Amino acid sequence: MGQLSQVVLDGIVLGGFYALVAQGLSLVFGVMGVLNLAHGECVLIGAYLAWTAQHYLGVDPLIALPVIMALGFGFGWVLCRTLVIRVVERPPLMSLLLTFGIGAVAQGVLLKLFSSTPRVTTTGYSADVVSIFGLTIPTPRAFMLLGAVVILVLTWALLNRTRVGRSIQAAAQNKAAARVVGIDIAAVYAIAFGIGIALVFAGGTLLGSAQGFYPFLGPLLTMKAFAIVVLGGVGRMTGTVLAAMVVGLIETLLASYVPSVGTGLGIAAAFILVVVVLVVRPNGISGGKQVTAGV
Amino acid sequence: MSSGTPTVSTPGAPPPQKAAQRLSAAPVRALAASRLADPRLRAGLFAAGLAALLVTPLFGLNNSALLLFSTVFMWIGLTSSWNIISGFTGYVDFGHGVFFGIGGYTAGLLVTHLEMPFWYTVPFAPVFGFVFALVVGYPLLRLRGVYFSIAMLGAFMAMRELALVFRDFTGGSGGIIFEAVIDRTLFYYVFLGVAVIVVLGTVWLRRSQLGSSMLAVRENEIGAEARGINTTMVKLTAFCVAGSITALIGSLWAYQTAFIDPAIMFRDVLLINLALMVTLGGLGTVWGPALGATVFILLRETLWETEGEDFLVFFGVALIVVVLTLPKGIAGSLADRVHLARARRAGKEESR
Amino acid sequence: MPISEPEAEVRRDEPGQRPLLEVRGLRAGYRGVDILHGVDLTVGQGEIVCVVGPNGSGKSTVFKALYGLIDVREGSVLLDGEDITDYGPQRLLTTGIALVPQQPAIFPSMTVHENIELGMYLERDRGKIRGRVAEVFDLFPKLAARRSQQAGTLSGGERRALEIGRSLMLRPRLVLMDEPSVGLSPVLVREVFEQLRELRDAAGLTFLMIEQNAKSGLELSDRGYVIERGRVTYSGAGSELLGDDEVRRTFLGVGKDD
Numbered sequence: 001m002g003q004l005s006q007v008v009l010d011g012i013v014l015g016g017f018y019a020l021v022a023q024g025l026s027l028v029f030g031v032m033g034v035l036n037l038a039h040g041e042c043v044l045i046g047a048y049l050a051w052t053a054q055h056y057l058g059v060d061p062l063i064a065l066p067v068i069m070a071l072g073f074g075f076g077w078v079l080c081r082t083l084v085i086r087v088v089e090r091p092p093l094m095s096l097l098l099t100f101g102i103g104a105v106a107q108g109v110l111l112k113l114f115s116s117t118p119r120v121t122t123t124g125y126s127a128d129v130v131s132i133f134g135l136t137i138p139t140p141r142a143f144m145l146l147g148a149v150v151i152l153v154l155t156w157a158l159l160n161r162t163r164v165g166r167s168i169q170a171a172a173q174n175k176a177a178a179r180v181v182g183i184d185i186a187a188v189y190a191i192a193f194g195i196g197i198a199l200v201f202a203g204g205t206l207l208g209s210a211q212g213f214y215p216f217l218g219p220l221l222t223m224k225a226f227a228i229v230v231l232g233g234v235g236r237m238t239g240t241v242l243a244a245m246v247v248g249l250i251e252t253l254l255a256s257y258v259p260s261v262g263t264g265l266g267i268a269a270a271f272i273l274v275v276v277v278l279v280v281r282p283n284g285i286s287g288g289k290q291v292t293a294g295v
Numbered sequence: 296m297s298s299g300t301p302t303v304s305t306p307g308a309p310p311p312q313k314a315a316q317r318l319s320a321a322p323v324r325a326l327a328a329s330r331l332a333d334p335r336l337r338a339g340l341f342a343a344g345l346a347a348l349l350v351t352p353l354f355g356l357n358n359s360a361l362l363l364f365s366t367v368f369m370w371i372g373l374t375s376s377w378n379i380i381s382g383f384t385g386y387v388d389f390g391h392g393v394f395f396g397i398g399g400y401t402a403g404l405l406v407t408h409l410e411m412p413f414w415y416t417v418p419f420a421p422v423f424g425f426v427f428a429l430v431v432g433y434p435l436l437r438l439r440g441v442y443f444s445i446a447m448l449g450a451f452m453a454m455r456e457l458a459l460v461f462r463d464f465t466g467g468s469g470g471i472i473f474e475a476v477i478d479r480t481l482f483y484y485v486f487l488g489v490a491v492i493v494v495l496g497t498v499w500l501r502r503s504q505l506g507s508s509m510l511a512v513r514e515n516e517i518g519a520e521a522r523g524i525n526t527t528m529v530k531l532t533a534f535c536v537a538g539s540i541t542a543l544i545g546s547l548w549a550y551q552t553a554f555i556d557p558a559i560m561f562r563d564v565l566l567i568n569l570a571l572m573v574t575l576g577g578l579g580t581v582w583g584p585a586l587g588a589t590v591f592i593l594l595r596e597t598l599w600e601t602e603g604e605d606f607l608v609f610f611g612v613a614l615i616v617v618v619l620t621l622p623k624g625i626a627g628s629l630a631d632r633v634h635l636a637r638a639r640r641a642g643k644e645e646s647r
Numbered sequence: 648m649p650i651s652e653p654e655a656e657v658r659r660d661e662p663g664q665r666p667l668l669e670v671r672g673l674r675a676g677y678r679g680v681d682i683l684h685g686v687d688l689t690v691g692q693g694e695i696v697c698v699v700g701p702n703g704s705g706k707s708t709v710f711k712a713l714y715g716l717i718d719v720r721e722g723s724v725l726l727d728g729e730d731i732t733d734y735g736p737q738r739l740l741t742t743g744i745a746l747v748p749q750q751p752a753i754f755p756s757m758t759v760h761e762n763i764e765l766g767m768y769l770e771r772d773r774g775k776i777r778g779r780v781a782e783v784f785d786l787f788p789k790l791a792a793r794r795s796q797q798a799g800t801l802s803g804g805e806r807r808a809l810e811i812g813r814s815l816m817l818r819p820r821l822v823l824m825d826e827p828s829v830g831l832s833p834v835l836v837r838e839v840f841e842q843l844r845e846l847r848d849a850a851g852l853t854f855l856m857i858e859q860n861a862k863s864g865l866e867l868s869d870r871g872y873v874i875e876r877g878r879v880t881y882s883g884a885g886s887e888l889l890g891d892d893e894v895r896r897t898f899l900g901v902g903k904d905d
Contacts, residue, residue: 033441035441037389037448083615087618087619091385092444093440093578094618096441097570097571098615100570100611101610101611101612101614101615101618102611104567104610104614105611105615106611107604108604108606108607109608111604112604112605219448219563220452223445223452226445226449227449230442264460265457265460266456267453267456268454268460270449271449271452271453272453275434275435275446278434278435
């Protein structure tokens with residue numbers, strides 16, 4: 001079964017990327033209760049930033065990664081302080097509409113700047129492969145998995161081992177309590193949103209050299225991230241990673257074993273999975289569960 | 296003094312009539328005040344407006360004007376039906392375009408595979424919309440609001456994928472071409488009929504027991520359940536009704552356009568437009584959706600000739616601005632303003 | 648509604664000494680609509696003072712105004728002579744006013760110990776935090792026994808104790824308590840109030856609370872204020888107010904409905 005293990009490996013690599021993107025969505029949702037419908041577009045902004053850095057400045061995406069993440073944090077922070085904060089404690093429709101609008105604007109701007117032609121960030125190692133146990137991964141995909149793992153571990157440490165992380169956890173668990181101990185909730189929101197966007201900018205950067213991307217990819221990525229968050233339980237990092245692996249695996253398995261139509265069914269598969277899980281657990285995955293930002 | 300001060304809300308009072316009165320009375324308060332609260336006068340005005348619209352095509356409107364009118368009517372139908380699930384029960388359906396696509400494809404597939412004449416397929420569209428709403432709504436409507444919203448967006452995207460992928464059955468991205476019927480006057484009346492029925496249906500619903508139950512679900516679902524309302528049934532009914540109307544409109548639109556493919560039947564812009572129009576007009580109000588749709592389409596047609604990426608940017612910005620400045624829509628904001636003014640006046644009187 | 652002059656106040660503190668908290672002519676409200684029309688009240692060092700009033704009387708607005716959650720349009724709030732009227736929540740904490748909110752205010756997925764530690768979120772010195780945690784556990788031995796348990800598993804009374812204990816981390820001069828009896832059985836309410844008295848005696852703390860449950864609120868505190876329609880209508884020792892026919896007739900009758 002040489003082929004199956006290869007497909008599984010591919011699924012894990014893809015799952016690593018999904019975990020990164022879904023963790024960003026989950027963090028923001030867990031802390032603020034805002035489902036960011038512009039999430040996928042933010043992944044793409046990261047991807048286009050890396051592409052631009054490579055294409056015009058000749059900077060390798062992995063070198064640019066920390067800078068792009070910093071930009072992501074800044075972008076998320078500003079977006080939160082200026083727009084998202086105004087809808088946080090309002091009915092969910094408001095934040096859905098707002099982020100939907102932000103997503104539409106981002107998609108339009110990306111189309112204007114980069115057209116709908118798919119791009120790939122080409123690097124010196126784009127054509128290389130890494131082999132382990134007789135299986136092969138293209139080098140950019142290996143970096144994608146590695147990068148995702150490193151960033152997720154750092155995120156876990158940030159959320160669980162630092163004062164900022166503690167304040168984010170506190171705000172996610174009980175806002176009233178966080179307020180009375182002197183935590184500035186608006187600041188926590190901005191930081192959490194910033195971290196969330198930094199994570200997806202990183203995801204986009206890593207994705208960009210591993211496969212083609214184009215502006216219309218945004219909503220698909222948002223949907224997959226959402227499916228993963230629902231499957232894994234909001235704010236539970238291990239759950240998110242596991243669910244991301246499941247979705248990644250299903251996708252690669254479908255693409256390899258369902259002839260001709262398998263590749264186009266990513267959302268349908270993820271969505272059907274979500275519905276099945278919700279039928280099995282009618283209260284919803286996180287119904288009645290305590291929500292935390294990390295762990 | 297305090298005895299004459301209106302209270303902001305009376306718990307336990309039947310909301311429908313009171314709210315309906317407030318919403319329709321608010322915008323015109325400055326003009327004719329209480330006169331318009333008279334239901335007979337409003338019914339008269341409605342009948343007069345409808346009569347005017349019925350005879351308008353007889354005075355030789357050109358095709359593009361007819362198309363503009365039927366577009367407005369279509370959107371009134373779409374927004375008003377979306378409002379039943381999203382506005383009345385508070386379960387905001389972010390993938391409602393899925394029903395539009397299902398309607399169009401029901402017609403398209405029946406015409407191509409069973410060689411049915413188009414008009415015979417019309418009754419099937421709402422039926423399929425209803426069935427899809429039932430199957431998807433039963434598990435999804437048990438979710439908390441936000442989950443439902445985005446899960447419906449997932450359903451929308453999944454159906455688009457299916458329409459694209461099973462090309463032997465659906466024609467894939469090549470789509471399906473209908474025998475063209477270019478009779479603008481016909482579609483003018485068809486969509487006018489749909490719009491009138493949906494709007495009157497909404498008015499009736501808002502006053503009915505079922506409508507009150509929907510509002511109860513929106514205000515406090517657990518409380519509604521405790522008062523003996525079968526909330527699952529109420530939500531499902533709202534969803535199925537909204538879904539079947541939208542599917543019907545989708546099938547009619549497909550025939551008017553004479554062509555369908557996944558990209559136009561399941562288009563994202565439909566979702567943005569629905570959200571934008573209803574938010575603009577006033578989510579959960581009776582006349583807000585129709586008002587928002589009319590204002591929006593007329594504005595778009597007269598002021599903007601945008602396409603593609605400009606279109607996206609424009610609509611995105613418009614959505615953001617509406618959410619931040621008019622969160623309750625035109626109808627809701629006007630009603631609020633009147634309330635606030637009353638409260639201020641009352642406050643002043645009391646402090647004297 | 649006849650509005651009587653505030654009666655002579657019973658003070659625990661020495662004559663001539665200024666009260667710990669002094670609220671003068673407070674006017675505040677929302678969106679231009681006043682809810683408080685000039686509220687005066689004082690809290691002496693080491694007192695337990697309770698503000699009662701029917702729903703919508705403005706008693707919770709008093710707290711919001713004190714805690715900087717709504718704008719004060721007129722009047723002033725002095726803490727030991729310092730004008731704190733315009734202070735926001737963080738500044739109030741560091742100035743010595745802690746708040747125990749009405750809604751559940753624990754972090755359910757953190758341990759009791761972590762919850763207590765967060766009471767000193769504004770302090771970065773680890774050593775100092777450790778010392779204070781030990782002090783708080785000394786005051787609340789029941790909590791100390793459960794220090795590594797998740798706070799979400801505590802009983803209602805323990806949660807309230809945790810909230811109070813955590814609010815003491817910054818050594819506040821005044822603790823505001825928003826409806827401490829909400830969600831607790833009468834037995835637990837009594838227990839919580841007794842705990843407040845013990846804390847007052849042991850650590851010299853001062854409490855100002857608002858209570859929907861007027862009877863137990865007034866019974867168990869030193870002094871009370873009755874607020875109706877945004878004004879103080881009665882004030883005096885808790886037992887005095889409870890014995891006042893006027894108060895009983897116009898106000899405590901409302902309490903029977905809950």
